[in-house]
Amino acid sequence: MNAFVDPAGMSGHSGLARGEVLLRVDNVSLSFGGVKAITNISFDILKGEVRAIIGPNGAGKTSMLNVINGFYHPQEGTITWRGQVRRKMRPYEAASHGIARTFQNVALFKGMTTLDNIMTGRGLKMRKNFFWQCLHWGPALKEENEHRRKVEEIIDFLEIQAIRKTPVGRLPYGLQKRVELARALAMEPELLLLDEPMAGMNLEEKEDMSRFILDVNQQFGTTIALIEHDMGVVMDLSDRVVVLDYGRKIADGPPEEVQSNQNVIDAYLGVPHGN
Amino acid sequence: MAIFIETVLSGLMAGVMYALVALGFVLIFKASGIFNFAQGVMCLFAALTFAGIMEKTSVPWPIAFVLTVAVMVGVAWAVERFVLRHLVNQEPIILFMATIGLAYVLEGVGDIIWGSDVKVINIGLPSGAVDVLLDNFDIYLDKLEVFAALIAAVLVGFLAVFFQKTRIGRALRAVADDHQAALSVGISLQTIWVIVWSVAGFVALVAGIMWGAKSGVQFSLSLIALKALPVLILGGFTSIPGAIVGGLIIGVGEKLAEIYVGPMVGGAIENWFAYMLALAFLLFRPQGLFGEKIIERV
Numbered sequence: 001m002n003a004f005v006d007p008a009g010m011s012g013h014s015g016l017a018r019g020e021v022l023l024r025v026d027n028v029s030l031s032f033g034g035v036k037a038i039t040n041i042s043f044d045i046l047k048g049e050v051r052a053i054i055g056p057n058g059a060g061k062t063s064m065l066n067v068i069n070g071f072y073h074p075q076e077g078t079i080t081w082r083g084q085v086r087r088k089m090r091p092y093e094a095a096s097h098g099i100a101r102t103f104q105n106v107a108l109f110k111g112m113t114t115l116d117n118i119m120t121g122r123g124l125k126m127r128k129n130f131f132w133q134c135l136h137w138g139p140a141l142k143e144e145n146e147h148r149r150k151v152e153e154i155i156d157f158l159e160i161q162a163i164r165k166t167p168v169g170r171l172p173y174g175l176q177k178r179v180e181l182a183r184a185l186a187m188e189p190e191l192l193l194l195d196e197p198m199a200g201m202n203l204e205e206k207e208d209m210s211r212f213i214l215d216v217n218q219q220f221g222t223t224i225a226l227i228e229h230d231m232g233v234v235m236d237l238s239d240r241v242v243v244l245d246y247g248r249k250i251a252d253g254p255p256e257e258v259q260s261n262q263n264v265i266d267a268y269l270g271v272p273h274g275n
Numbered sequence: 276m277a278i279f280i281e282t283v284l285s286g287l288m289a290g291v292m293y294a295l296v297a298l299g300f301v302l303i304f305k306a307s308g309i310f311n312f313a314q315g316v317m318c319l320f321a322a323l324t325f326a327g328i329m330e331k332t333s334v335p336w337p338i339a340f341v342l343t344v345a346v347m348v349g350v351a352w353a354v355e356r357f358v359l360r361h362l363v364n365q366e367p368i369i370l371f372m373a374t375i376g377l378a379y380v381l382e383g384v385g386d387i388i389w390g391s392d393v394k395v396i397n398i399g400l401p402s403g404a405v406d407v408l409l410d411n412f413d414i415y416l417d418k419l420e421v422f423a424a425l426i427a428a429v430l431v432g433f434l435a436v437f438f439q440k441t442r443i444g445r446a447l448r449a450v451a452d453d454h455q456a457a458l459s460v461g462i463s464l465q466t467i468w469v470i471v472w473s474v475a476g477f478v479a480l481v482a483g484i485m486w487g488a489k490s491g492v493q494f495s496l497s498l499i500a501l502k503a504l505p506v507l508i509l510g511g512f513t514s515i516p517g518a519i520v521g522g523l524i525i526g527v528g529e530k531l532a533e534i535y536v537g538p539m540v541g542g543a544i545e546n547w548f549a550y551m552l553a554l555a556f557l558l559f560r561p562q563g564l565f566g567e568k569i570i571e572r573v
Contacts, residue, residue, distance in 0.1 A: 069459065095458075095460060100460070111451075120445050144442075
């Protein structure tokens with residue numbers, strides 16, 4: 001079923017080998033007015049791994065993702081992407097440098113069909129200029145068809161053939177999440193950020209989604225950073241886990257190690273802050 | 276019978292003119308969710324600039340046309356740079372208010388640069404009656420209106436393909452739907468806004484020239500924008516074919532109503548018929564004939 005994958009043919013990827021540092025966050029702090037969302041956080045993401053970011057609600061997980069993705073610009077600290085220090089990066093620049101993401105509260109183009117939603121993910125890869133596109137003929141049409149083929153492969157991969165032409169606003173929540181993943185995959189990202197990919201799903205849907213995430217990681221070689229609340233899922237999927245609480249990093253390491261860390265247990269059990 | 280046909284035909288042609296203006300509204304609404312109150316003034320401004328350039332420099336009209344397109348692209352850029360960029364993620368009503376402001380600015384600037392005299396657009400567009408119809412069937416149909424209809428048809432065909440089938444068209448729709456998601460797939464909001472306002476400026480120019488050739492370029496031109504509103508309610512704010520069909524229905528409807536119902540109620544139905552029709556539509560089909568009915572799971 002999934003035989004089409006050819007990581008070598010994926011465009012826009014750095015030549016980093018598996019296990020090298022793909023992204024490093026150094027001493028990043030982010031505040032909104034007087035509210036400190038993130039305080040002095042450092043961690044790295046290695047090429048090819050599944051990195052989980054966990055923590056209680058309001059710990060700054062999504063803010064962290066937004067910093068990586070360029071939605072927020074941290075007041076302090078640096079982000080090193082493929083060995084290059086990034087100062088200020090706009091989201092569309094992040095996207096063109098191989099960072100794709102999904103959102104906690106599904107952000108799809110509701111009026112558009114599944115197919116069109118996924119096609120938007122191909123936008124950065126389409127190179128024919130404005131005038132060819134307006135003509136919708138010749139090279140532009142050929143290009144469009146090539147991308148369409150790629151999108152069909154992703155649709156097959158995620159098993160959403162049946163909803164290809166359905167406007168996504170009408171789909172059940174679990175499928176919307178899957179379409180969102182498909183759109184991110186269409187970008188052929190080097191780093192895929194997943195913000196609670198399994199929130200609100202039933203057990204069966206969670207299992208499906210877990211399988212897709214692992215398949216993406218193993219077959220495409222895509223590096224994945226995910227935020228998730230379901231500890232079972234986190235332990236099964238991730239290679240390393242970083243734990244945030246009140247905007248600070250309290251633990252970082254393999255799942256088993258983090259699980260037995262006293263700070264983490266306290267944070268999750270709700271021991272009063274400051275103790 | 277000849278009167279009926281003549282009424283329908285002239286209604287259709289007037290409808291095409293409405294549709295041309297409505298088209299500009301749809302473009303911007305589709306791509307940014309903004310109801311651009313300044314669209315009518317953009318028609319006026321474009322036509323003023325076009326006529327003004329021809330009057331002051333006496334260059335041939337194709338050059339004036341290209342220059343005016345450049346000016347409209349400049350307007351689009353300025354709108355993005357100085358207005359929209361600062362209002363990202365604001366409520367639609369705030370953006371709407373901004374376009375009202377924009378309407379006044381454009382009207383004022385047009386007045387300062389080109390003056391407030393009525394200008395004549397004379398670029399050799401066909402005019403007068405279509406002889407075949409007049410001689411054989413005694414039906415009067417203006418050539419200019421037929422020409423405008425053809426132009427509108429070409430524009431619509433082009434825009435429909437552009438929106439549905441191309442990367443930029445998809446990006447435009449994506450931006451209209453969800454700013455954050457659009458950013459995350461690598462769409463630059465700023466570029467998209469400049470493109471869509473430029474295209475709307477181009478459509479405004481074409482509409483402005485047609486109206487200007489018909490009745491002279493004057494400031495009341497911006498008021499035809501109000502007629503575009505019922506057209507949009509009928510056709511659906513997000514549909515390009517809707518703008519056309521809506522325009523035609525309103526055009527024909529008001530002419531027929533004027534001729535056949537008008538005498539019974541003392542006339543002048545033409546002025547309010549469109550709005551009554553729009554009201555009826557709002558009651559029974561608020562998304563319009565072709566608008567996207569967004570059914571969301573909650």
